[in-house]
Amino acid sequence: MERITERLISLLKVSSPAGKEQEVARIIREWVEGWGYSVIEDDIGNMFITSDKTPKLFLNAHMDTVVPCDNVNPIIEGDIIRSDGKTILGADDKVGIAVILELLENHKDNPLPIQVIFTVQEEIGLVGAKAIKRDMIKAPYGFTLDAGGPVGNVIIGAPSQFTWTYKIYGVAAHAGAYPEKGVNAILLASKLITHLPIGRINDMTTGNVGVISGGRATNIIPDEVELRGEYRSRDEGYLYALLNNLEKASSIVEEGGGKTRLEYRKEYTRFDLKDSEFLKKVIDIMKSNGFNPNTIYMGGGSDANIFNEQGIPTLLLGISGSEAHSTREYARISEIKEGYRLIETVVKRLTE
Ligand SMILES: [Zn+2]
Structure with missing residues (x-):
């Protein structure tokens, strides 16, 4: 098994319903501090990860999952990771976390100038993101990795x-x-x-x-x-x-x-980044690196709504995950790897 899949499986096995993210947060903290990053947690439990470089953008994912999420038993069948049908899988949003952690570990010796924000209690009304103090966000724009697949989807707005x-x-x-x-x-x-x-x-x-x-x-x-x-x-x-x-x-x-x-x-509150410079840059990078950008609007809210409301342009990028919020939820290993390649490419180009 490759490292990114292996780490995702470990994350999926840790129960983390909204308000009870402490165990998954502890594990993440241990990993990233081991790679030399600094970690700060705010009062509610949101986690902020930085290196010694000034962040030029941030990456965000949420640590909580919907229920039922106790004793998740991830099953790998070929390219598919699914639960045993008794619980959700938790690909929403642990695929996002796994992709970000892979990026942090791969660049631990020469960290990318980014900030990582892992929120809590997203699934019960974006509670964690709403509690973030504006001065905790150190980057001018960012990405929320919380949109399911396929890779190439760029969510440019939400209601x-x-x-x-x-x-x-x-x-x-x-x-x-x-x-x-x-x-x-x-x-x-x-x-x-x-x-x-x-x-x-x-x-x-x-x-x-x-x-x-x-x-x-x-x-x-x-x-x-x-x-x-x-x-x-x-x-x-x-x-x-x-x-x-x-x-x-x-x-x-x-x-x-x-x-x-x-x-x-x-x-x-709504956002719409259709005419933003940020979107234009991201689309150019995707096209010139062989990705097929598909810009769409989302019908749901996410942490990105809160960041945009604070005046920090935030796009959502599709990674892997389908049938979220159900016991049929699954993710594709090939897509997770492709999602990683996309995030690494975009982040490197935007921060160089
Ligand atoms: Zn989510």
């Missing part, structure tokens, strides 16, 4: 996201004896939902109702329902129009005799 919670209150009553005394919150919630744009709303915008809960028994008219959903868009104006529509939808409930309470929260 803003709002999550929302809608509480719908009715009036409880005995369903058989006094139905006319009740106001059915489930019925009102259903009417409200049919008024909301859901799914792929336009090419920049998506919406979802993801959770519905309420009701107590078949013989009680339900007096409380909670809906939880989200809107994402690369068009912020449109996003605010959707939130306005969401607020106005309360009239549907009120007309039916119910009450509402709506809360929403911005999770992260």
Whole structure:
């Protein structure tokens, strides 16, 4: 087995759900300090790795994985690494970490002028990245290696996201004896939902109702329902129009005799590096080194949203990994190696 694969397997075997990244962090720290790099951890557990050279760019990956991730048993079948089906694999984002560590080890005698940022709690709302103090980031731009395959994908933008919670209150009553005394919150919630744009709303915008809960028994008219959903868009104006529509939808409930309470929260902000000098440079480097760049937008958020929000242009580069967040997750060894070749090429050229 080659070193990069071997190291990835060791990382995959260490359980690291969000908030419990300490063990994987300890192992990473031991390796990189052994190669002569300096490591700083902030209060929440984000790890910052540097050499004695002033960083010209940074590389980022996250150390946590989604669950189930206890006792991951990586299985190698030819070119494929997968779990045994009982857990996720954790290629998201340990392939990113393995690629970065390989780069650090290969250049330990003459370190590249880069900073490495391994974050915690990415999967539960970019919590680690949001906690990073701006002055901890020492480079003017960087890459987040958290985009799955195939190698060549360059993610140039992602949406803003709002999550929302809608509480719908009715009036409880005995369903058989006094139905006319009740106001059915489930019925009102259903009417409200049919008024909301859901799914792929336009090419920049998506919406979802993801959770519905309420009701107590078949013989009680339900007096409380909670809906939880989200809107994402690369068009912020449109996003605010959707939130306005969401607020106005309360009239549907009120007309039916119910009450509402709506809360929403911005999770992260959009970015779009389509016209940036940084992207142009990266595309040129890729083309002149035999890579086939494929620029795309991502529908999800990542640590890159937070870095871009801080004014630090950050692109995501595709490495290996498919079917993330499921027990079918897998990665391809040949693609991991190709991903490594891409990262090394781009980093060397951008920092020379
Ligand atoms: Zn990820």
